[in-house]
Amino acid sequence: MSNFTLGVALLGGFVLALLVAWNAWTTRRNTPRQPQAAAAAGASVESPPERKEPVFDDAPLAPLPLPEKRPGLDALIDVLAPIALDGPVSGELALSVLPPTRRAGSKPFAIEGRNEATQEWETPRAGQRYTAFQAGVQLANRKGALNEIEFSEFVIKAQAFADAVNGEAVFPEMRDEVARARELDQFAGAHDAQLGFTLRARNAAWSPGYVQQNAARLGFVAGAIPGRLVLPAGVPGGPPLLGLAFSSQAALADDPAQSAIRELTLSLDVPQVPRTEQPFVRMRDAASALAAAMDGLITDDDGREIPPEALDVIGADLEQLYDTLDARDLSAGSPQARRLFS
Missing domain, CATH: 3.30.1400.10 (ZipA, C-terminal FtsZ-binding domain)
Incomplete structure (x- = not known):
């Protein structure tokens, strides 16, 4: 074999080795990194360790804790309409006549009752009695400010509830509340x-x-x-x-x-x-x-x-x-x- 032929063969082998190394490096680089199990300190290779740290594979992690209870109505961010009653109303009746949806347009809507025993405002519950109610709709959220259509829907739902419990609802002026909603929305957006x-x-x-x-x-x-x-x-x-x-x-x-x-x-x-x-x-x-x-x-x-x-x-x-x-x-x-x- 001539020196030229030998040189070409060596060069070809060198190039082939480079290609193999490059391919291996590329494969390793593109292979996603995997979670590693960590054995307890002092464990031998021949015998299984007595204790291992948790191994995180592709199974779901622990579930998210349950969310906390929904905060109550607040005059700072809600339109409130008090509902006066002639006498106490049972929680069962209040629950049976609540509106089927808890929104007025894109805004959360809620009704709370004053518990006869605790004198605290709360979402109506079975087994309790209530001496007054209040309806509320949120003034603003990330979907924007309360508008006239949403305010009107709030009034319709609250009035229907008041009628069903023989109560009398008092509503604030729509113009004032919509203006308050716009101001709050501008503050929130900024x-x-x-x-x-x-x-x-x-x-x-x-x-x-x-x-x-x-x-x-x-x-x-x-x-x-x-x-x-x-x-x-x-x-x-x-x-x-x-x-x-x-x-x-x-x-x-x-x-x-x-x-x-x-x-x-x-x-x-x-x-x-x-x-x-x-x-x-x-x-x-x-x-x-x-x-x-x-x-x-x-x-x-x-x-x-x-x-x-x-x-x-x-x-x-x-x-x-x-x-x-x-x-x-x-x-x-x-x-x-x-x-x-x-």
Whole structure:
């Protein structure tokens, strides 16, 4: 074999080796990272460990805690119409004549009764007696301000209930309440804040199980929607502090382990979470921890990396927002704020 032929053969072999290595590297890079089981310290290879830490695969995580009870009517954010009675009304009667829907247009509608025994306002219950009622409709929410058509629907529903319990309803002036609704809606629109960070994979993609495993280490649990995790509130039944979402298609795939996730979103609904929980600090810490553990990059919606100094500015702006909400008696996380910003 001539030197030339030998050189060509060696070059061909070298190129082939490079192609094999490149193909292996590409395959490894495109294969989603999988959750890892962690054996207890001191366990031998030959014998199974006595104890193992939890293994997070692609099965659903623990269920989300039950939501807390719905907050009551409040003159700050509701139109209220008192309903006077000639005598006590049973809870059974009140329940039987409640309107079939709890909305007037796009606004929540409710009727409460003053409990004869406790003298507290509450949603009518069987076995109780009520000495008065009040009907209410929310002035504004994220769908906009209460309008004249919705106010009229509220009056019709409340009047029908009042007639059914032999009560007399008194309604405020529509013009005044619609104007109040518009003012409240303008305030809410100017002071609403929903933050989101995008965590993008630098190299290898992630499987749903890998995301769940790393998120669970920070306290996240499964949400109500596939592909959504939440960080539960410190108070049982409170709204989630943070949300973490990835493609629902990846979560519902026949073989989730082979689903490639290249980005996920960490979110904070500012008015829904109490300031005392320090949700932005926890959001920032969670994003940094996930980025470090999963080889990710923290970016905005357009894919631009978010530097630490930009996060400092966001934190300072949020403190001013909290102060403004407090001054309006709509503190973040309060029942009134949670209903208004929903």
